[in-house]
Amino acid sequence: MLKNSIYILLITAFISCNTQGKKEDVTIPVLDLTAYVDPFIGTGGHGHTYPGATMPFGMVQVSPDNGTNGWDWCSGYHYSDSIVSGFSQLHLSGTGIGDLADLLFMPTAKELDLTKTYTSRLDRPYISKYSHKRESASPGYYSVYLEDPQIKVGLTATQRTAFQKYNYEGAGEPSVVLDLGFAINWDATVETAIHVEDKNTISGYRHTTGWAKNQKVFYVATFSKPISRYQLIQDKNIQKADSVVGKNTAAQFFFDIDGSRDVEVKISVSSVSVANAKENMKASDNMNFEQAKTTAQQAWNKQLQHIVVETPTDSLKTIFYSALYHTQIAPVTFSDVNGEFRQENDSIVKVDFTAYSTLSLWDTFRAENPLLALIQPDKTTAIVNSMLAYYQVHKSLPVWTLYGNETNTMTGNHAIPVIAEAYFKGIKGFDAEKAFEAMKNTQMRDERGLEYLKEFGYIPYDKIDESVTYTLEYAYNDWCVAEMAKALGHTKDYEYFSKRSKSYEQLYDSETGFMRGKSAAGAWHIPFDPKFSQHMKNTDYTEGNAWQHSWFVLHDTDNFIKLHGGAEPFTKMLEQLFTESSEITGDHISNDISGLIGQYAHGNEPSHHIAYLFNKAGKPWKTQYWINQILKTQYNTTPNGLSGNEDAGQMSAWYVWSSMGLYPFNPASAAYEIGSPVFEKSTINLPNGKTFSIIAQGVSEANFYIQSATLNGEVFNQTQITHDQLLKGGELKFVMGSAPNKKWGVTKPVN
Structure with a gap:
């Protein structure tokens, strides 16, 4: 339901009047942003x-x-x-x-x-x-x-x-x-x-x-x-x-x-x-x-005042604030006012923080948790502590918890990047050594395919279903553990998990360019059809196919591109993903494959980072083009306004980030990729009292290509900006145009 009017709230602010040397009350009009939420x-x-x-x-x-x-x-x-x-x-x-x-x-x-x-x-x-x-x-x-x-x-x-x-x-x-x-x-x-x-x-x-x-x-x-x-x-x-x-x-x-x-x-x-x-x-x-x-x-x-966007197009505000609203619903408060809550084994835990449940981590680690880490780091602290309280009982970090219960739904162990991200973004209030212990022990279990990863260096398709997805996601989880180990001085753990984070290489087939299932004996899974989807059983991929799952290498993209033979062949195949026919083959296709642009499936989370890979290959104008296409075609103001499951905030979080022009491609890296903003101005009201503004001069439906950029008045010619740079406050300004500037953003970021 769209609202026809915008209400005005009045708040009183005290400012210094230098001309008269005294303070006076000034009434400042503030938009009631809830009026834009549907x-x-x-x-x-x-x-x-x-x-x-x-x-x-x-x-x-x-x-x-x-x-x-x-x-x-x-x-x-x-x-x-x-x-x-x-x-x-x-x-x-x-x-x-x-x-x-x-x-x-x-x-x-x-x-x-x-x-x-x-x-x-x-x-x-x-x-x-x-x-x-x-x-x-x-x-x-x-x-x-x-x-x-x-x-x-x-x-x-x-x-x-x-x-x-x-x-x-x-x-x-x-x-x-x-x-x-x-x-x-x-x-x-x-x-x-x-x-x-x-x-x-x-x-x-x-x-x-x-x-x-x-x-x-x-x-x-x-x-x-x-x-x-x-x-x-x-x-x-x-x-x-x-x-x-x-x-x-x-x-x-x-x-x-x-x-x-x-x-x-x-x-x-x-x-x-x-x-x-x-x-x-x-x-x-x-x-x-x-x-x-x-x-x-x-x-x-x-809650909605954390980000204020400016545009003459009200429908864009409705999509944005409805998305921001949906990102603030889950996770949900689980502990009572006295700090107590029930665990799955019926033990009653009492904590001195707000405990949260409904942790849909396979989805939310990608953009939802990074959004909270930026605008509400106190929530991130409580979420991490909630996961550590869970670890005390289960001796592993949660996969997908509902009402204190582990559902073990979905692949990977994505509490791990949430904790690593919190640590590397400087979020305080949890014990880093205990968190590292939980991360390490979770990845060293002999269950959920990890026993095969340790034995073979990858997870064979003839051992468990969804083996390719498990292998790729565990590789990223291992990288997060390795980076945390390095930061805390655990050298042997760093070396072990860093080596294991390369496991994705074992499933890359240079002949086809796809990540493929491999048996325990080392043979490729045949017959092979990259468009084939089988939901959950007798499948190598989770809720998708080879086209959608072969791109999940967040932590080692330079090497990933080299495996493809370099930036040109990599970019060519990536472009084909978006232009290939949208046919999905198979008799039991996953319902989650939706929001198709070619074989790209925005309606499911594994695709959410893919368009930003053009940045990594030195062709940011292609990222800008496809991000703009996704923003325009996958979200609208009707009840059908999401192309797939909201998934506890992730589908909306992607829009919140990408419409501002940023995306947490690898959340634990504490950096953001630059895409294509749709708003004339987005102001992030940071919890430290500072503001960070993103201005897109000349942006319009036709002008979605970045021509040039400045950060706090200095020339900015790269497609990555760090979390620390955002927290310092300031202004990132883009000049937008209707044709790509193939010279902008090709400079490698300075680490």
């Missing part, structure tokens, strides 16, 4: 985002659930739908995973039979039709009109508490259903409980298994109006009691309405206990729905 972007297509309400990195994500199972309903909601089953408190943003959707509340206006078995969502007696015409969303707020019971629903949130507001416009007896048996996709209940504590308070828990095998959510909910009567259901049987426990429990609560026909409910959660959920709610004790909504909107506007 949470519906990505709710269509394969974006898998949700439109509901959350705080930045909040513990709760209260959002509508259509009740449809399927890949495109992984967030619980898809824009193509017109039926809502209810509003649950936990959701995943843009993943390919069908989990969470815990604690479903649904208002209704009549007594319902909750004892029947549901074979489809249409069997649920509380579902309702809705129309997008009476649906709206903005950061921290969502509303919809339920046509069948004639109820307007509003959703908002504070950091650990969800708020739902029901306006019972129609006739009937106001009530709300709580269905703890509601589940989507892989999620299934193990045990649930509902306890009526008093006329305004209920509590309980929902224990489930799914992608997260041991997910325990404890809750407390308070209603603004007293409960006049209620009905509790235990495994499809009505119980005359104030508490029920069972695999599937549900309840209907009825309210006496005096005056206002509004009922508000607050729901706080915890992974630890009901008592902790009550402690989490205390921060919202004296807050009503409207106050929470205002607080959320103010928090989001402050």
